[in-house]
Amino acid sequence: MGRPPCCDEHGVKKGSWMPDEDKKLTDYIQKHGQGNWRRLPKLAGLDRCGKSCRLRWTNYLRPDIRRGKFTDEEEKLIIQLHSVLGNKWSTIATRLPGRTDNEIKNFWNTTLRKKLLQMGIDPVTHQPRTDLSLLSSSTSRLDSSLQLQVDAARLIELHLVQNLVRLLTCSSPAPNLDLIRLLGSAVPKNHHQVNDLFALTPQLSSLVNGSLGLPSLAPVGQQILSVNGGQTAAPSSADDSSSESMMTSKDCGTNSGTIPASVTAPSLVSSPENMSKNETISLEGSTNTPTSPPFEAWDALNLDDFGWKEIIDQMSPWLNAP
DNA sequence: AACTGACGCAACCGCACAGTA
DNA sequence: TTACTGTGCGGTTGCGTCAGT
Numbered sequence: 174m175g176r177p178p179c180c181d182e183h184g185v186k187k188g189s190w191m192p193d194e195d196k197k198l199t200d201y202i203q204k205h206g207q208g209n210w211r212r213l214p215k216l217a218g219l220d221r222c223g224k225s226c227r228l229r230w231t232n233y234l235r236p237d238i239r240r241g242k243f244t245d246e247e248e249k250l251i252i253q254l255h256s257v258l259g260n261k262w263s264t265i266a267t268r269l270p271g272r273t274d275n276e277i278k279n280f281w282n283t284t285l286r287k288k289l290l291q292m293g294i295d296p297v298t299h300q301p302r303t304d305l306s307l308l309s310s311s312t313s314r315l316d317s318s319l320q321l322q323v324d325a326a327r328l329i330e331l332h333l334v335q336n337l338v339r340l341l342t343c344s345s346p347a348p349n350l351d352l353i354r355l356l357g358s359a360v361p362k363n364h365h366q367v368n369d370l371f372a373l374t375p376q377l378s379s380l381v382n383g384s385l386g387l388p389s390l391a392p393v394g395q396q397i398l399s400v401n402g403g404q405t406a407a408p409s410s411a412d413d414s415s416s417e418s419m420m421t422s423k424d425c426g427t428n429s430g431t432i433p434a435s436v437t438a439p440s441l442v443s444s445p446e447n448m449s450k451n452e453t454i455s456l457e458g459s460t461n462t463p464t465s466p467p468f469e470a471w472d473a474l475n476l477d478d479f480g481w482k483e484i485i486d487q488m489s490p491w492l493n494a495p
Numbered sequence: 496a497a498c499t500g501a502c503g504c505a506a507c508c509g510c511a512c513a514g515t516a
Numbered sequence: 517t518t519a520c521t522g523t524g525c526g527g528t529t530g531c532g533t534c535a536g537t
Contacts, residue, residue, distance in 0.1 A: 187507075189531080211522065227523075228506065263525060275505075278526075283503055 186220040190229055194219055198226055199234050232275045239271025243280055251277060252285060256299035 201217035207230070210223035219226060232238075243251070247269055254265045262274035262281075269277065281296075289296040 189505075209522075223522085224508090224524095225506075231524095232505075260526065274525075279504055282527095 185222050185225075187225070190233075194221070195229070195234055198230060202230060202234075228275075232273045235273075237271055238273060243272075243284075247272070248285065251281065252289070252299075255281065255285075255296075 197217050197219055201213065205216075207227075210227045213219075213223055213226050214221045217226070221229075250268065251265060254268060258264055260278075262278045266272055266274040266277050286296045289299075290302075293302050294300070295302045
């Protein structure tokens with residue numbers, strides 16, 4: 174089946190836009206607003222496909238577009254958001270008023286990506302690159318704010334695992350030991366890594382608690398470490414007892430079987446009024462109801478390297494159990 | 496002055512998803 | 517339920533500009 178590309182039509186102009194075309198498009202939208210993009214070219218007297226018109230308007234002609242160099246703050250924000258969201262350019266763009274997803278994407282691909290690589294940071298994972306012989310020298314050049322963002326992203330991952338563990342151990346039906354073991358293997362293998370993170374607590378507290386809306390930090394580290402049975406090595410898959418010792422019912426508190434509503438994953442910048450409710454990355458709304466897809470919002474967190482998707486996949490049927 | 500390669504940006508393409516008849 | 521349409525998104529391409537030789 175499939176549907177013909179919208180730009181297949183013959184006689185449709187491609188390539189750079191001429192000033193008179195811009196004027197026609199702008200005039201039309203100012204008069205009639207953005208309506209049906211497919212019909213717009215004909216109505217506006219343009220030899221373009223609707224898609225091309227939409228792109229031209231949203232990426233270039235829109236009056237609220239801010240042009241010019243990205244500021245340092247914007248740069249840091251993009252890196253920070255990308256570390257959590259990945260290539261969700263449109264989502265990132267909602268946090269940078271006046272910037273388009275295309276502009277941010279281009280800026281990332283042409284500038285920021287290279288910058289991170291030069292600093293020895295993998296632009297995909299936002300972790301220090303391990304494939305470089307020059308790693309030891311380059312990591313010493315890590316910009317402190319960038320490193321802080323990397324640490325913050327890692328911390329968010331720890332929070333997610335903490336709450337998964339709580340959910341698995343505290344809710345009915347009975348805890349799923351296989352899943353808990355899977356979670357245990359997902360947290361950092363070396364607990365020094367966790368300790369290093371929490372050594373930064375004063376900075377991370379302000380960053381995470383101030384802007385991410387996450388709960389207090391210390392218990393997370395303690396619980397994550399307890400998930401690993403206090404060992405630095407990954408839990409043995411043959412050792413069921415280690416998973417049983419991970420968490421006891423007293424850890425469940427009053428939020429048995431739920432992810433606490435206070436655990437909202439990253440609301441990374443301080444302009445929530447600019448976001449619609451749907452754009453908020455939050456675990457709220459996925460709580461308390463095992464029959465609802467509990468972790469949809471986590472997709473946005475792009476934690477592929479963490480292996481959590483496998484965990485979620487395995488949890489789905491279990492959570493939907495009566 | 497001419498050439499060339501790198502770079503940045505605008506635009507295009509294909510796909511996915513939501514809405515609707 | 518299905519087919520179709522409209523829209524949005526992310527990846528990629530191509531062109532113009534500019535610095536270096």
